[in-house]
Amino acid sequence: MSSEYIEIQDEDIIEELTVEDCYEVVARERHLALRVAAVEGGEIDSQTDLDLGLAFREMGLLDLAVARFRKALHRGGRRVYCHMMIGLCYLDGGRVAEGIRELKDGLYLEEVTGREEVGLLYELGEAYRSLGEQSEALYYYRRVSRMAPSFRDVQRRMSDLSPTRIASVRPERSDLTPLFCPVPSLLAG
Numbered sequence: 001m002s003s004e005y006i007e008i009q010d011e012d013i014i015e016e017l018t019v020e021d022c023y024e025v026v027a028r029e030r031h032l033a034l035r036v037a038a039v040e041g042g043e044i045d046s047q048t049d050l051d052l053g054l055a056f057r058e059m060g061l062l063d064l065a066v067a068r069f070r071k072a073l074h075r076g077g078r079r080v081y082c083h084m085m086i087g088l089c090y091l092d093g094g095r096v097a098e099g100i101r102e103l104k105d106g107l108y109l110e111e112v113t114g115r116e117e118v119g120l121l122y123e124l125g126e127a128y129r130s131l132g133e134q135s136e137a138l139y140y141y142r143r144v145s146r147m148a149p150s151f152r153d154v155q156r157r158m159s160d161l162s163p164t165r166i167a168s169v170r171p172e173r174s175d176l177t178p179l180f181c182p183v184p185s186l187l188a189g
Helices: 011-016 019-039 046-058 062-074 079-092 096-107 114-130 134-147 154-161 163-169
Strands: none
Touching: 046 062, 046 079, 062 079, 079 096, 079 114, 096 114, 114 134, 114 154, 134 154
16 A cells, blocks of 8 residues: 655645645545555444544535444434434535434434433524524524523524514514505595
């Protein structure tokens, strides 16, 4: 097997590297290590897949992260958590409908704990809020509030989306000129 490492001795080249370049190098090295482990008969467990998924997500390598979370999911490791992380990766990548589907898949698993349920519900609220679907977002935030009133910023989110606050942003009807205004002299005749 040939070495895929490059020794960089020129400091000017090092200064030109971006953070993304460094992340890509780390991702390639981890991916290579996984291939080496597989060739050598090493067993990759679901926790390794979860760890790699988290690392890839932090690096913005969302497709690689989703692939790792899916592998962990199929290995039977922490299914609710896998669905949540896949959903969050999709949301991070702007694939909101897919993210919502994954979050709901996690929510409806039998083994979901109360803590996981609260997290999934909150993220569903966030997803619907990002779509501008205020009533759906408010529905999920209210469910979170009933289960864990001090969870993150759920109280503020609910007050931002409350129907009275939304109505207060709209102009009052009295501020508008009426469309039909009868003139008394025309009606008298």
